[in-house]
Amino acid sequence: MPDDAPTRPMLVADQITKSYPGVVANHEVSIDLYAGEIHAVLGENGAGKTTLMAIIYGLARPDSGEVRLDGTPLALHSPKDALSHGIGFVQQHFSLIPTLTVAQNMVLSLSNSGEKVSVGEGTERVRALSARYGLDVPPEALVSSLSVGLQQRAELLKALARNARVLILDEPTSVLTPQESAELSDLLTRLAADGVGIFLISHKLEEVLRIADRISVLRRGRMIGTVAAKTATQRSLAEMMVGELSDAPVVSAGHRPRSETPRLVVENLSVRSESKRGEVHDVSLELFPGEVLGIAGVEGSGQVEMLEAMAGVRQVTHGRIRLDGDDISSLTVRQRQRRGIAHIAADRHAAGFVASLSVADNLVVPVAGDRRFSQGGILRRGAIRDFVKQAIEDFDIRVAGPDVEAGTLSGGNQQRVVIAREFSRQPSVVLSCFATRGLDFASIVAVHERVRAMRDAGAAVAYASVDLDELIALSDRILVLYQGRVAGIVDAEGATSERLGLLMGGSVLT
Amino acid sequence: MTLDWFSLLLVAAIALAAPLLFAALGEVISETAGVINIELEGMMLVGAFTGIAGALASGNIAVAFASALAGGVLVAAVQGIACFIFGANQVVAGIVLNILALGATTFLLVSALGADVTKSAVTLERLPIPILSDIPYIGRALFDQSIAVYLAYLAVPAVWWLLTRTRFGLALKAVGERPAAAESMGVNVLKSRWAALLLCGALAGIGGGLLTLGGLGVFTPNVTKGIGFIALAAVIFGRWKPVGAFGAVMLFSLVDAFQIRAQALGLPIPYQLLVALPYLVTIIALAAFVSRMRPPAALAINYER
Numbered sequence: 131m132p133d134d135a136p137t138r139p140m141l142v143a144d145q146i147t148k149s150y151p152g153v154v155a156n157h158e159v160s161i162d163l164y165a166g167e168i169h170a171v172l173g174e175n176g177a178g179k180t181t182l183m184a185i186i187y188g189l190a191r192p193d194s195g196e197v198r199l200d201g202t203p204l205a206l207h208s209p210k211d212a213l214s215h216g217i218g219f220v221q222q223h224f225s226l227i228p229t230l231t232v233a234q235n236m237v238l239s240l241s242n243s244g245e246k247v248s249v250g251e252g253t254e255r256v257r258a259l260s261a262r263y264g265l266d267v268p269p270e271a272l273v274s275s276l277s278v279g280l281q282q283r284a285e286l287l288k289a290l291a292r293n294a295r296v297l298i299l300d301e302p303t304s305v306l307t308p309q310e311s312a313e314l315s316d317l318l319t320r321l322a323a324d325g326v327g328i329f330l331i332s333h334k335l336e337e338v339l340r341i342a343d344r345i346s347v348l349r350r351g352r353m354i355g356t357v358a359a360k361t362a363t364q365r366s367l368a369e370m371m372v373g374e375l376s377d378a379p380v381v382s383a384g385h386r387p388r389s390e391t392p393r394l395v396v397e398n399l400s401v402r403s404e405s406k407r408g409e410v411h412d413v414s415l416e417l418f419p420g421e422v423l424g425i426a427g428v429e430g431s432g433q434v435e436m437l438e439a440m441a442g443v444r445q446v447t448h449g450r451i452r453l454d455g456d457d458i459s460s461l462t463v464r465q466r467q468r469r470g471i472a473h474i475a476a477d478r479h480a481a482g483f484v485a486s487l488s489v490a491d492n493l494v495v496p497v498a499g500d501r502r503f504s505q506g507g508i509l510r511r512g513a514i515r516d517f518v519k520q521a522i523e524d525f526d527i528r529v530a531g532p533d534v535e536a537g538t539l540s541g542g543n544q545q546r547v548v549i550a551r552e553f554s555r556q557p558s559v560v561l562s563c564f565a566t567r568g569l570d571f572a573s574i575v576a577v578h579e580r581v582r583a584m585r586d587a588g589a590a591v592a593y594a595s596v597d598l599d600e601l602i603a604l605s606d607r608i609l610v611l612y613q614g615r616v617a618g619i620v621d622a623e624g625a626t627s628e629r630l631g632l633l634m635g636g637s638v639l640t
Numbered sequence: 641m642t643l644d645w646f647s648l649l650l651v652a653a654i655a656l657a658a659p660l661l662f663a664a665l666g667e668v669i670s671e672t673a674g675v676i677n678i679e680l681e682g683m684m685l686v687g688a689f690t691g692i693a694g695a696l697a698s699g700n701i702a703v704a705f706a707s708a709l710a711g712g713v714l715v716a717a718v719q720g721i722a723c724f725i726f727g728a729n730q731v732v733a734g735i736v737l738n739i740l741a742l743g744a745t746t747f748l749l750v751s752a753l754g755a756d757v758t759k760s761a762v763t764l765e766r767l768p769i770p771i772l773s774d775i776p777y778i779g780r781a782l783f784d785q786s787i788a789v790y791l792a793y794l795a796v797p798a799v800w801w802l803l804t805r806t807r808f809g810l811a812l813k814a815v816g817e818r819p820a821a822a823e824s825m826g827v828n829v830l831k832s833r834w835a836a837l838l839l840c841g842a843l844a845g846i847g848g849g850l851l852t853l854g855g856l857g858v859f860t861p862n863v864t865k866g867i868g869f870i871a872l873a874a875v876i877f878g879r880w881k882p883v884g885a886f887g888a889v890m891l892f893s894l895v896d897a898f899q900i901r902a903q904a905l906g907l908p909i910p911y912q913l914l915v916a917l918p919y920l921v922t923i924i925a926l927a928a929f930v931s932r933m934r935p936p937a938a939l940a941i942n943y944e945r
Contacts, residue, residue, distance in 0.1 A: 443824045464826035473824050481820035486937065487813060495814055496825040498807040507807050551825070 138201070140165045140327050141186070141217075141296050146195035148181055155181040158195070159353045161346055163296060163327040168318055170330045170342035170359070174371055174570030176540045177348040179331050183298045186329070187219040188212040199296075213243060217296040218289025222304070224281050228274035232256055232267055232284045239288045259287050263317055277407075278429060279310040286317075297321065298329040303337060304567075307428045308598065308631035315341045333570075335364040336599075347371055371571060392416035393590040394440070394559050399449035401432070401439045408435045410614045412449070417559065417590040422581065424605030424622060425563075425594035426630050432614035433594040434476040437561045440592070441473035442466045443481070453559065467496060472557035474548055476564045476594070478541070482548045485537025489529050490518040492536045493551050517554075525550035526576065542573025549580055560584050560591040566600065578604055598627035610634055649897050650781035657893035658785075658792040658854065659684070659847040663871035664878070664885040665799045666712075666843030671880055672803060673836035674816035674938035678734025679719055681868025682741030683841050686711040687848025689745040692859040693752060695761030704762065705788075705849050712845020715741060716837050723942055724830055730940045738868075746861040753859065763857040764788055764850075788850050795843070799882040812836055816936035819943040829943045844868070866919070873922045879933055888925070895921045 139162035148156040156178045163169050173179045184190040186197055188206035196203045199215055206212050209219070226235050237252035247255070256269035265283045273281060282302060289297055299318075303311040318328055318341060332338050338345055339359055346356040347370040354370045394417040401410040407430035417423055425433045438444035440451055442463040451459045453469055461469070475481035483492045494514050498504050503514050518532045527546045529539060536547055545565065552560070562581065566574045581604065585591050595601050601608050605622040610633040617633045663680055670677055677683065687708040694707025719737055722728040764786035772783040803809035814822035815832045823829050851867075852859050870892055877891075878884025899914040907914075 438824075441824060443820070462826075462828065463823060464828070467826045475821070475824045477820075480818065481824050484814045484818045484821050486817050487810075491810055491813070495810060495822070495827060498810055504807045509805055509807055509810065511805075 139163060140200060142198045143182065143186055144196050144198065146182060146185055146192045146197075148178075148185060148190060148192050154351045156185070156192070157351045159348065159351070160195075161353065161356070163329060165295070165325045165327050166322050167343040168322050168328045168330055168341055170332055170338040170345045171348065172332065172335070172338060172345055172367060172371055173348035174333070174572070176350075176570070177371075178351040179348055180300060181351075182348070183219065183300065183329060183331060186212070186296075187217060187298060189219075210242065213292055213294075216292070216294050217298070218292060218294035219298040220282065220285045220289060220300065220302060222300045224285045226273045226281060226284060226288075229272065231270050231272055232276070232287075233269040235273060235284065236269075236288060236291060240291060243292055255291050256284075256287055259290050263290070263320065265317070278305045279307070282306070282314075290321075294326065296327050296329070298331070300331045301333065302330070303332070303334065304596070305429055307634055308627055309635055310428075311337070335367050338367070339364065368571065391418075393419045393454060394592075395452040396436075396440065397450045397452070399436065399439060399451065400447045401435045401444055402447050403432075403435050405430070408432055408614070410436045410439065413611075413614070413616055414449075415609055415616070415619075417592055419558070419588050419590050420585060421606040422585050422591040422593050422604055424601035424608035425592060425611060426598060426601050426608050427594075427596070427611035427617075427634055429596055431611040431634070433611055434563055435614075436611070437473065437476070437563045437592060437594060441471060441475075441561050443473070443475075464496075464499075467555070470555075470558035472552035472555060472560050474545075474552055474560070474562040474565045478544055478548065478567075483536050483544060483551075485535065487536060488533045489522070489527065489536050489539070489547055490514065490532035492547055493518050493521050493532075493554075496551060497555065521550040521554050524554070525580075540570075542569045542576070545569055545573060545577065549577065553580060553584060556587075557584070558589055560589050560593075562591065563594045564596070565593070566595065566597070574600075598630050601630075602627065645901070647777045647781060649894070649901055650778060651784075652897035652900060653890070653893040654781050654785060654789060655854070656896050657889050658789045659850040660867055660871050660874065660889045660893065661792045661886060662795065662847030662850065663844040663868060664874040664889050665795050665882055666840035666847070667871060667875045668799060668878070668880055668882055668885050669803070669812065669843075670836045670840035671875055671936060671939055672809075672816050673812040673833050674819065674936050674941065674943075675723075675833050675837050675840075676730050676734065676940040677716070677719065677837070677840055677844075678731050678872070679715055679737035679741065679868075680734075680840075680844055680872050681864055681866065682734075682738040683712040683715040683844035684848030684851065684868045684871075685741045685745055685862070685864045686715050687845030688852045688863050689748070689848075689859055690714075690845070691849030692761050692852050692857070695763075695853060695857065696753060699762055701762050701764060701853065704853050705846060708849025708853065709842045709845045712841040712843070712848060713838055714841070715845075716841025719841075720834055720837050724833065727942055727944070730942065742862055745859070749859060749861060761853070761857040764854045786854055788846070788854055792850075796882050796886045803882070808832075808835070813936075815943075816938055819938050819941075823943075833943070844871075847871070870918070870922055873926055876933060876935070877922075877925050877929060880936065891925070892918050892922060 141163040143161050146156050146159045159182055171179045185192050188209050188211050197206060204215060233249055233253040233256050236256050237247055237249055240247050253269040256267060260267045267280055267283050267287060302314060322328055330342060342359045344356055345359050345362055347354040349371060396413060396415045399410060399413045403409045410432040413436055427433050435444055439446050442461060446459045450457055458466055494503060503510055525546050528543050536544060566577050581591060593604060602622050602625050607619055608622050608625055609619045610617040610630060612634060663684055667677055667680055690711030691704050691708030695704035715737060719733055722733040723730050766784055767787050768784040773779045811827045811832045814827055815829050819829045851863055874885050874888035877888040896918040899917040902914050903911050
């Protein structure tokens, strides 16, 4: 809270309770927001952060409790009501129409509030707001042609154009480079100085400590407490988030001796993509047994496509992939799996697992052809049941039973299913993309432990992430991609996020 | 209306249901894998045609059914080439194939089967099952039918088993929901979809063949009269499950059998209205229930890697 803060909160969510079938997402949660403050909302996945914000924004209705603005209870039936009261929400998935320009999106958004403006006026509005906050958003550019960072700014402009007094941002920095994140922090600070109250959902402790005035922590649908950022530490916050805290092994792996012959060699690999942002150009790399090669780069630098091509999910346009010396570029996914390649897909929901199938079915699809699990195409249900039970136990998947639909699990447990499926084959090459995205603290630690265990067992691991601290902690070497090309390879020991960030942004360093 | 009247109603309903059931089960398999076949009608129509052609050429009922099956597979193959190889929209390709099937069979009726379109071919004979067929009221309906009808019954549990108990079924479900995930799990999406599509063509072809070979043994233009679309609707109404599709098919067939017999009763209702009844029921059933149904997530979406 700034020192000259008003004495009465602008917005109060009072004793909010919201249940969904089987879960209490919010239990008597209260939170308030002063004009001009940045109030961070922290919590593990499934802690109820997004539900709480959805209620304040009118996307969900509470079972009990109320939201008050300036002391008056609000009847929020839809986001339209929230917007008319000056409450804006920048969600993780932007609500922009990609085939329209920024200005056209602005016009649409304003017309929803009953304000009829022409495209020309929309353009002016974008330009004016853009200039006022130093945002540099081109009004006439198609949204689809903008970088994720610019799209986010366009989304922010939409909320600002509707005179938002309360701004909610859901993990806004998860898609940004360190530099873009810093710019966003500046912007938020400036908005707060203008009197806007900001709820910032985040799971990055360091970021929250840096820019928030107050921090509230939710755990399993309950409010654990609200603290001033000045008095909090990373450790105190982490403890509020997860309860007790074991000393998480977040230490640099350091430089490790490795075998002289690479397991996997990529030669001049080029891969096409649906969007220009994902193309891979002429990438060469070597992956040694017993190492973790971190892959850094902002999202859309080609890391997804590169790993997909290595796994066999995506066609290689040019170049070669060798496994233990043999060219595997034209082998199918299954053939590569048989040769020991495991793949943790970037988009868990689209490509990692099948939400509507049971946990058991998900675990068994890639191995169903194994003689252990099927005979003449007919599934051996007993053997499958035993295997699935073992995997659930070994990989600590928290699920009521093997027949539960995988889509109903929490993100962390879904990822455990994917990892169990891929790692139980004892692969010799692991290709992992954004494996910890959106996971809670405990699940992230679990993923890291598994990856380290695979490496220690001699697997060659390629591990892509947009979180530089994670990469530095987990990797032996880090390869940085910039616009589909290798910008550099550095030793993890001694690497700093500043230096990697510069490489990620295309400033070539040596 | 006596019990005997209902018994005869059931006899007629079962006979009507069998062709529909084959097509609907085929479509269940195909849609589970994310492939929609608007050309189900065309598959049946071509199957009905090639079935008769095979029967006339060989005089052998087994050959006739084999050619009916091949006719359905042919249509499926064209759909597959259009959609999987050339990336055509599945619905658009399906509509075009329906038009093509109608035109081609009508045209070939004279040129291939000869001018004497009334010439009838060998047809399926009834094969009453001893004892069971003597059960009062339902015995005749259920157990005094042709072998194709018995096979249609058996196909319901067979398709259920295929989809739930085999590796192939597991792969189809994954492919129909999240093709990208299936691919990264090592399932060959295209191969699985081809298999499901051709299987659907085979079953729909047999269904179409049953229309002509199980009846009068003649092919008339547009002999299917839209029942391929009814089978499509039955898949949705049956929630993409074999047993559900069976229930939907039976409902439609009972109403259809009823309207045929009601015409004979001489009720003071315009017969056009009676003829429309089964279609009306289908529309109402779909309108009433369809909002609560969740199709396979990747239905009708071509997969490109």
